[in-house]
């Protein structure tokens with residue numbers, strides 16, 4: 001632990017600003033979530049949380065069909081799930097296989113377990129998924145040298161790269177000795193997930209029967225707007241979910257998160273409307289970027305990368321002065337010099353674009 005550094009993100013002083021820096025929901029959760037939290041009687045704060053019914057609600061929201069509550073792991077955010085997965089499966093000398101650049105919390109979790117990390121770069125110029133390289137790094141099926149964990153973020157944060165769900169299932173089937181984790185935090189913005197394929201193939205049997213080494217991560221943080229409450233799910237074969245659950249405390253998820261999750265899952269229409277609004281705003285912003293000749297890259301997810309003419313750190317600082325937060329990708333392989341801009345409502349994207357044009361000297 002001496003050699004570790006804490007995962008740090010610039011998380012303070014963000015309230016009151018236009019937050020396009022963490023890919024959060026920019027307008028807040030469903031009013032039904034707010035009402036449900038307000039309705040919690042104060043004496044319930046004194047009681048340990050109860051999780052009954054939440055796994056069932058997740059199953060129902062995913063369409064049932066062979067999924068059972070035992071397929072659903074509940075975690076303190078997907079971050080909590082990632083930490084637990086590495087704790088449960090990682091060990092010194094084992095290997096994490098992943099891509100680069102990707103979400104920043106995978107590698108510190110691997111390091112905590114003393115694992116070696118192999119991060120395969122996306123393919124320039126369009127940040128395509130390095131499928132052949134990942135396939136060969138998995139080694140032959142059953143190989144003793146197979147990586148312990150393959151972590152795929154799909155669509156990838158921050159490049160937005162999409163890998164067809166069918167290909168993920170191929171990788172999982174080809175590497176039975178490797179735990180394949182698909183972080184689908186942003187799947188709502190592409191509609192591409194391994195789950196519908198598995199549910200259709202399972203036809204009311206265990207959807208994970210053919211891929212008992214696959215875990216799918218989902219969160220209510222981004223689309224449903226519950227980032228501050230911390231609730232995430234890992235979905236996979238019951239034995240796998242049970243094993244990850246062994247390294248968690250009995251009350252790691254608090255009662256507010258449980259109540260909020262129930263209400264959010266019951267109001268899918270709110271999430272669908274938010275996603276549709278973000279996609280509309282995305283189309284509009286992409287048009288402006290193209291017309292203004294700004295180098296950018298947008299694929300999956302509620303975010304895009306853009307390369308300002310001025311130094312990115314200065315543009316980031318000037319945007320902050322204008323009340324808008326974006327995330328500099330300084331130091332990240334392949335995308336150093338870019339800014340990651342989260343997508344919000346049309347009005348918010350209009351506000352961003354007006355400030356950006358002025359700050360980066362476009363006209």
Ligand SMILES: Cc1ncc(COP(=O)(O)O)c(C=O)c1O
Nearest residue numbers: 077078079103157185219221232
């Ligand atoms: C790819 C990815 N996975 C996981 C997380 C963490 O999600 P949660 O808020 O559910 O812990 C994030 C948050 O930025 C993310 O981008």
